[in-house]
Structure formats: structure tokens, C-alpha cells
Amino acid sequence: MPDTDSEDELPAGWEERVTLDGKVYYANHENQATQWHHPTTGKKKEVKGDLPYGWEKKVSDEGLVFYVDHINKKTTYTDPRLAFAEDVKKNPYDFKQKFDGNSTAMQVVLGKDLTGTYVVVTGANSGIGFETARTLALYGATVILACRNLDSAEKSRQSILQERSQAKVEVMHLDLASLRSVKMFADEYRSKQWPLHLLILNAAVFGLPYTRTEDDLEITFQVNHLSHFYLTKLLWETLVQSQPARVIVLTSESHRFTDLSLDNLSEEKLSPTAGKYSDLKMYNVSKLLNVLFSLHLEKLLGMQGVHSISVHPGNCMNTSLSRYWWLYRIFFFLASPFTKSMQQGAATTVYCSVASELEGVGGMYFNNCCRCEPSKAGCDEDLAQKVWDLSEKMLNDRLQYR
Incomplete structure (x- = not known):
């Protein structure tokens, strides 16, 4: 069966995060544990490339990394690239269709x-x-x-x-x-x-x-x-x-x-x-x-x-x-x-x-x-x-x- 976006939904109590080098990991707030594999699909993910257009990564005086969206004048501690994370591919020709004929x-x-x-x-x-x-x-x-x-x-x-x-x-x-x-x-x-x-x-x-x-x-x-x-x-x-x-x-x-x-x-x-x-x-x-x-x-x-x-x-x-x-x-x-x-x-x-x-x-x-x-x-x-x-x-x- 083809992959669907619903498969990527996290169970209750889980949070998706990303390391500074682009590796996605998953935090379980109930047992205070982390893991590299998606808790449902078992897949690994990664984020690639630069930040989206208009974004900048900064470090606070306390050493915390945060992200500034200069276009919309917003600040967040979540890496915006996480929204576009991709499965780690075993074969370079493996594609998960994200868009279709209605996409712009x-x-x-x-x-x-x-x-x-x-x-x-x-x-x-x-x-x-x-x-x-x-x-x-x-x-x-x-x-x-x-x-x-x-x-x-x-x-x-x-x-x-x-x-x-x-x-x-x-x-x-x-x-x-x-x-x-x-x-x-x-x-x-x-x-x-x-x-x-x-x-x-x-x-x-x-x-x-x-x-x-x-x-x-x-x-x-x-x-x-x-x-x-x-x-x-x-x-x-x-x-x-x-x-x-x-x-x-x-x-x-x-x-x-x-x-x-x-x-x-x-x-x-x-x-x-x-x-x-x-x-x-x-x-x-x-x-x-x-x-x-x-x-x-x-x-x-x-x-x-x-x-x-x-x-x-x-x-x-x-x-x-x-x-x-x-x-x-x-x-x-x-x-x-x-x-x-x-x-x-x-x-x-x-x-x-x-x-x-x-x-x-x-x-x-x-x-x-x-x-x-x-x-x-x-x-x-x-x-x-x-x-x-x-x-x-x-x-x-x-x-x-x-």
C-alpha cells in the first residue's frame, strides 16, 4: 500500500524534534525517553537544506537555539524545516508522492x-x-x-x-x-x-x-x-x-x-x-x-x-x-x-x-x-x-x- 500522511501522525504523548545536524528524533513525554524511529511507522526521517526563505537561526544568551521568521515577524524554538522532513531513503529512486495535479x-x-x-x-x-x-x-x-x-x-x-x-x-x-x-x-x-x-x-x-x-x-x-x-x-x-x-x-x-x-x-x-x-x-x-x-x-x-x-x-x-x-x-x-x-x-x-x-x-x-x-x-x-x-x-x- 502507498504511504499516506496519516501514517505519520504521532500517538498521544509523543513529540517530533530535530537535531542541529538535521536528524529527526521522537520524544515520549510519558516515560521521558527519546528514539530515532517513528513510534508508529518505524521509519527514520531527516531535514535537508537551508532554512525556508526569510528564516534565520539564532542563539539566545542562555545558549538556546531559536528561529526567526523575518517575513511574518515571528519567533519559535521549533526548526521550521521539521514540517518538511523526509523519510531516510534506502534507494535514491524511492519517492513518496507529496503533490498532485491540483498542487500549485x-x-x-x-x-x-x-x-x-x-x-x-x-x-x-x-x-x-x-x-x-x-x-x-x-x-x-x-x-x-x-x-x-x-x-x-x-x-x-x-x-x-x-x-x-x-x-x-x-x-x-x-x-x-x-x-x-x-x-x-x-x-x-x-x-x-x-x-x-x-x-x-x-x-x-x-x-x-x-x-x-x-x-x-x-x-x-x-x-x-x-x-x-x-x-x-x-x-x-x-x-x-x-x-x-x-x-x-x-x-x-x-x-x-x-x-x-x-x-x-x-x-x-x-x-x-x-x-x-x-x-x-x-x-x-x-x-x-x-x-x-x-x-x-x-x-x-x-x-x-x-x-x-x-x-x-x-x-x-x-x-x-x-x-x-x-x-x-x-x-x-x-x-x-x-x-x-x-x-x-x-x-x-x-x-x-x-x-x-x-x-x-x-x-x-x-x-x-x-x-x-x-x-x-x-x-x-x-x-x-x-x-x-x-x-x-x-x-x-x-x-x-x-
Whole structure:
């Protein structure tokens, strides 16, 4: 049976406490005894990481440790991290689900202090990307809004600063339809000598009429996959130097609805000609490429302290993703009462970005803040390797003319 929160309830007369080094123990007030194991479940727990954002640990003149919540102007002798204590895991891939499809990004990040964490979010000026950036910035992270539309990005930045004036938010230009722009963004980022702890590949396009980019690539393929592939490669060393770091790749359940395989993988399949183009089919292919990219990236970077996870934010959410065709706009609008809010849509991204139980693991696919199995093709490591190799070739073919 799965674990439930009710199992963690303490019997009468017991109290949960935490040592200064983060180990949880249990005090029995009836017999004046303490023990490391939960009196009901027998499990051990621990608290990890820094204090929540806005909290400070102090020591009184009598030598007693107490905690100050500067945001709410409160003081307590109880370590606030105790509310977020986790079971000591025997296997790093053991997860106890804490959140679901109704959870919001703000609920997921509660209790975290992201001060000193540097985050790049592509397509962060609206929708899920904005809520992801906003949530992380409000909890102390330095967030870079990597966007094509600088005016819209600046308005988003100002919106966050109005909510919390001390938030650290930067705007940088990034047009994923241009490999030249991707290179300029990476060069500028590296020139600032900032670390990079979270690279969130959020931006995507959907439902476009057939379009070739300046790099002579079908635009959905380039924006949704190849430019993010290129961006990650350019920031590779920065991620490794900043480790532990994570790459979060936004994909979709649509990745299940494509016939892409080892048998038909080709440049024309990934970047089709006009006569073989279907906007929906191309979107589905690009979303499978996202899953496979994340899978192989974990294989290459996981041992260097950089882990990659692919996530599905939600179905048919009323974001700007549908803006390119009036029929899609109507459909997404009509579906919106039955889908997630933007905050709920950002929850899985934020969870996979900050969850301490995911430290040191990657190569997984998450939906509704829960690890799920991707499609059979999405688990195919041979296909992931071939997609990586073909992406390298297609990228290098374009770059050699720069």
C-alpha cells in the first residue's frame, strides 16, 4: 500500500524534534525517553537544506537555539524545516508522492530558500514559463527570463518586482528560431560569469503554418528541440562547474502519439518539407524528442553532477501556445475550465527543480508532480542515442556556414 500522511501522525504523548545536524528524533513525554524511529511507522526521517526563505537561526544568551521568521515577524524554538522532513531513503529512486495535479507551484516551493540559485527559464514572459520564473524568484532565486519579446519580458519582470521589490530578475534576449541568437545568448550569459543551477527549457511553439527558419529548418523542430539542444551544449561547462545542477525539459503527453522510431528516423522526419508537414504531427514528434534528449543528457551529464528530468505540465491549458490558429484558440479556451491554472501547470516544473528527494537522480519523466512511465519510444536508449547523433549532425551542418 502507498504511504499516506496519516501514517505519520504521532500517538498521544509523543513529540517530533530535530537535531542541529538535521536528524529527526521522537520524544515520549510519558516515560521521558527519546528514539530515532517513528513510534508508529518505524521509519527514520531527516531535514535537508537551508532554512525556508526569510528564516534565520539564532542563539539566545542562555545558549538556546531559536528561529526567526523575518517575513511574518515571528519567533519559535521549533526548526521550521521539521514540517518538511523526509523519510531516510534506502534507494535514491524511492519517492513518496507529496503533490498532485491540483498542487500549485507556490505550494511545491513552500519551505525552500533558493537564495544563490541561478535559473534560466526560456519563454518566461507568459503562461507556465512566467509562473515558473515568478515562483522561483519569490523564493530567492536569481531568475533570467530568456525571451524573444523583450518588451513582454520586461513587463513580466516588473510584475514580479511589484510583488517583491527585492526579487532578483534579469531579462536576456533569446530567439530560439535563430541559432545565431542562441549563440549570442550563451556568450552573453557566460561573459557575466554567473553560475547556472537550473536550466529550464520551457519555450515551445504549436500549430504554426509551415515555416522554415533562417537556418533552413522547420520551425517547430528548431524551437522545441534543436535550439534547446544547442543552448544546453553551449552552457554545458557552466552547468558542470555549478553542480549540483538540473536541466528541466518541458515535454507533453503528446509525445505518445507519434510513430518516430529507429526504422524511420531521418532528417526529413525531424524537419519535414512542406508536402509532408502536419503541425500536430510535428508537435508530437518534437515532444518525443524532448523526452529522448533528456534521457540521453542524463547519461552524459549525470555522473558530473548535472541531472536532467522531462516534465509534462498539463493538457490543453489556455496559454499563448495556441495563438497561431483561431480554431486552436477556441478549443483551448473552451477546455480551460477543465484544465489546470498556470500555477498548477508550473507545479511539476518547480517540483522537479527544487525537490530535495530528487537530488542525485535524473533521466525520469514526471506528470502531476509524480514519476510516470513515458511511452515505449521515450524509454528507448538506442533511439535517444540516434536522435542525439542526428541532432549533432543537423546542428553542425548549419553552424559550419556561420
